[in-house]
Amino acid sequence: MQQGLTLSRHTSEYAGTDKLRLAVAAAIDAIAGASIEISELIGRGPLAGITGEAQGSSNADGDVQKDLDVRCDEMIIAGLKKIPFAALASEESETLVLGDPDAPISVAFDPLDGSSNIDTNMTVGTIFSIVPNKPGEPPFSAPGHCQLAAGFVVYGPQTSLVLSVGNGVDIFTLDRRDRTYKCIREQVQIPEHTAEFAINASNHRHWEQPVRDFVEECLAGADGPRSKDFNMRWIGSLVAEAYRILTRGGVFLYPGDSRPGYGDGRLRLLYECHPMAYIIEQAGGGASTGRERVLDLAAKSIHQRAPLIMGSVDKVQRIEVLHNDPAAANITAPLFGHRGLFRV
Ligand code: F6P
Numbered sequence: 233m234q235q236g237l238t239l240s241r242h243t244s245e246y247a248g249t250d251k252l253r254l255a256v257a258a259a260i261d262a263i264a265g266a267s268i269e270i271s272e273l274i275g276r277g278p279l280a281g282i283t284g285e286a287q288g289s290s291n292a293d294g295d296v297q298k299d300l301d302v303r304c305d306e307m308i309i310a311g312l313k314k315i316p317f318a319a320l321a322s323e324e325s326e327t328l329v330l331g332d333p334d335a336p337i338s339v340a341f342d343p344l345d346g347s348s349n350i351d352t353n354m355t356v357g358t359i360f361s362i363v364p365n366k367p368g369e370p371p372f373s374a375p376g377h378c379q380l381a382a383g384f385v386v387y388g389p390q391t392s393l394v395l396s397v398g399n400g401v402d403i404f405t406l407d408r409r410d411r412t413y414k415c416i417r418e419q420v421q422i423p424e425h426t427a428e429f430a431i432n433a434s435n436h437r438h439w440e441q442p443v444r445d446f447v448e449e450c451l452a453g454a455d456g457p458r459s460k461d462f463n464m465r466w467i468g469s470l471v472a473e474a475y476r477i478l479t480r481g482g483v484f485l486y487p488g489d490s491r492p493g494y495g496d497g498r499l500r501l502l503y504e505c506h507p508m509a510y511i512i513e514q515a516g517g518g519a520s521t522g523r524e525r526v527l528d529l530a531a532k533s534i535h536q537r538a539p540l541i542m543g544s545v546d547k548v549q550r551i552e553v554l555h556n557d558p559a560a561a562n563i564t565a566p567l568f569g570h571r572g573l574f575r576v
């Protein structure tokens with residue numbers, strides 16, 4: 233694909249005359265269209281009456297809903313209602329939005345990921361996952377590797393749409409002059425050897441031992457078993473963390489922990505973990521719960537959570553070994569307890 237190619241040209245070339253692909257392309261174009269409106273709304277912020285204040289309500293998973301969450305949800309649904317779909321699953325709706333049961337696809341989405349940051353003018357995003365609809369099978373019941381396409385939009389200094397239709401990952405940036413997404417990076421590959429890790433360290437006391445061990449190894453830096461100094465990053469916005477990993481590599485962890493309700497972490501399988509895992513794998517990285525591949529999980533409920541550990545393959549594999557075979561991992565973390573920020 234050539235640099236500067238528009239997203240709509242890309243989706244139309246991908247679709248050709250194939251019925252299923254045409255439905256996927258229409259969904260991508262609809263979400264992209266809504267995301268341009270969302271980008272403009274967010275860009276105006278308080279000038280457009282956006283305060284980032286809570287609505288006084290909470291979504292299906294108990295998160296406080298911000299005024300923008302609800303407006304972005306309406307904008308995406310309005311876009312998708314123009315195309316054939318069997319079901320829509322949104323972070324902001326308790327139940328599915330049902331369409332034509334014979335339509336070829338269903339779409340799961342997080343309309344505004346990271347929205348708790350909106351009042352601080354930080355990067356937020358929209359995440360989506362497009363899955364096949366099999367008549368007779370409940371929507372969204374297939375494992376993540378069945379996704380037909382996945383992507384996310386980051387509303388940062390630039391608004392960029394990251395997309396995979398199962399043939400690598402391409403990134404399109406919004407050209408605000410003509411309201412068109414244009415390709416800026418094609419066939420993105422996650423760098424293999426980098427030294428950044430991202431985790432909300434305030435949850436340290438709730439983590440399982442393998443997660444503590446991995447973080448201890450990173451904190452031990454050049455003096456530790458990894459013989460390398462690491463940098464820690466935590467933006468608190470999944471889309472921004474994923475974009476950084478696609479650019480600079482490293483690893484992101486939102487593991488399960490011992491807080492009530494956090495046994496499977498915080499992120500939702502259908503519209504956060506599945507699409508991110510699909511994109512990261514398509515870019516040559518790995519995505520795991522710590523114990524198994526995220527794309528092998530199938531959801532049993534719409535808002536089900538799953539642990540998500542994603543990024544450069546070597547680090548994701550190391551974390552899996554620490555979980556699944558600690559003896560083989562030759563755990564050294566306690567040796568470094570006296571050097572670490574966190575003693576274990
Ligand atoms: O959607 C959930 C989310 O806002 C992600 O964007 C982000 O990675 C995570 O929650 C941050 O969680 P916490 O506030 O627990 O660090």
Ligand code: MN
Nearest residue numbers: 342344345346
């Ligand atoms: Mn989210």
